[in-house]
Amino acid sequence: MHFMQSLQQAWARHNSLVCVGLDPEPAKFPAHLKGRADAVFEFCRDIVDATADVVSSYKPQIAHFAALRAEDALERLIAHIHAKHPGVPVILDAKRGDIGSTAQHYVTEAFERFGADAVTLNPYLGRDSIQPFLDRADKGVILLCRTSNPGGADFQALDCGGLPLYLRVAETIARDWNGHGNCALVTGATWPEELGKVRAIVGDMPLLVPGIGAQGGDVEAVLKHGRSANGTGLMISSSRAILYAGNGEDFAQAARAAAIELRDTINRYR
Numbered sequence: 001m002h003f004m005q006s007l008q009q010a011w012a013r014h015n016s017l018v019c020v021g022l023d024p025e026p027a028k029f030p031a032h033l034k035g036r037a038d039a040v041f042e043f044c045r046d047i048v049d050a051t052a053d054v055v056s057s058y059k060p061q062i063a064h065f066a067a068l069r070a071e072d073a074l075e076r077l078i079a080h081i082h083a084k085h086p087g088v089p090v091i092l093d094a095k096r097g098d099i100g101s102t103a104q105h106y107v108t109e110a111f112e113r114f115g116a117d118a119v120t121l122n123p124y125l126g127r128d129s130i131q132p133f134l135d136r137a138d139k140g141v142i143l144l145c146r147t148s149n150p151g152g153a154d155f156q157a158l159d160c161g162g163l164p165l166y167l168r169v170a171e172t173i174a175r176d177w178n179g180h181g182n183c184a185l186v187t188g189a190t191w192p193e194e195l196g197k198v199r200a201i202v203g204d205m206p207l208l209v210p211g212i213g214a215q216g217g218d219v220e221a222v223l224k225h226g227r228s229a230n231g232t233g234l235m236i237s238s239s240r241a242i243l244y245a246g247n248g249e250d251f252a253q254a255a256r257a258a259a260i261e262l263r264d265t266i267n268r269y270r
């Protein structure tokens with residue numbers, strides 16, 4: 001199924017805009033998992049199995065696996081999500097972006113090797129660097145626009161012919177790159193007013209919104225500025241605040257409780 005369709009169906013079926021970021025950090029794992037050969041997979045699998053009915057997407061962050069030489073665990077994890085929780089889309093957070101011939105290999109990496117439904121990309125290299133992804137109409141192409149981090153404004157806020165660069169990015173992608181309707185943008189929860197300016201330009205295009213939880217973004221402000229006309233349009237992502245909500249044997253249940261709390265807080269403002 002197309003990423004955009006499965007996302008919309010998961011929003012509706014689970015009444016949830018929550019995206020759980022899967023960012024394994026073994027130092028934070030519960031004691032009973034530490035030292036186990038397959039701890040990265042087991043930790044993430046247990047989180048997924050405890051939350052799949054209360055979220056609408058997962059977002060594994062590739063560096064968290066690659067740095068641990070655990071890319072095989074990431075492959076198995078995504079396969080597990082598809083097999084056990086069909087219809088919950090997986091966004092590979094890889095922030096790729098390179099010349100077209102190399103981009104083709106990143107396409108294969110994200111969609112064939114890892115089996116992701118969508119991937120995060122950096123649009124800085126321009127249209128031809130993203131074209132091989134845009135051509136995959138069934139896959140989500142999620143482009144950095146206004147990132148959540150403190151330095152996000154260094155370049156993104158620079159004046160670009162009367163508008164900040166991030167709004168030019170939003171404008172160009174909505175107008176010229178979205179022919180297959182498979183584009184989305186990353187807009188950090190830490191800048192809700194900018195998020196609203198992006199929403200005003202892109203209509204109902206989905207926005208991936210990290211920065212809730214550990215980075216301190218405000219849910220109410222995100223919904224106020226970012227929800228689409230029908231009260232959806234957002235993949236509100238939280239990693240550490242959900243993954244490490246508990247660190248005992250019941251860590252997965254603690255993660256479930258944190259995901260439910262976030263879902264319910266979001267739903268109050270939809």
Ligand SMILES: O=C(O)c1cc(=O)[nH]c(=O)n1[C@@H]1O[C@H](COP(=O)(O)O)[C@@H](O)[C@H]1O
Pocket residue numbers: 021023059061093120146147148149186187188210211212213214215237238239240241
């Ligand atoms: O593309 C992203 O997911 C992303 C974009 C952005 O602007 N800010 C941002 O924090 N992220 C990612 O979102 C996750 C945030 O993690 P927490 O702060 O623990 O919820 C990390 O995996 C980041 O790499």
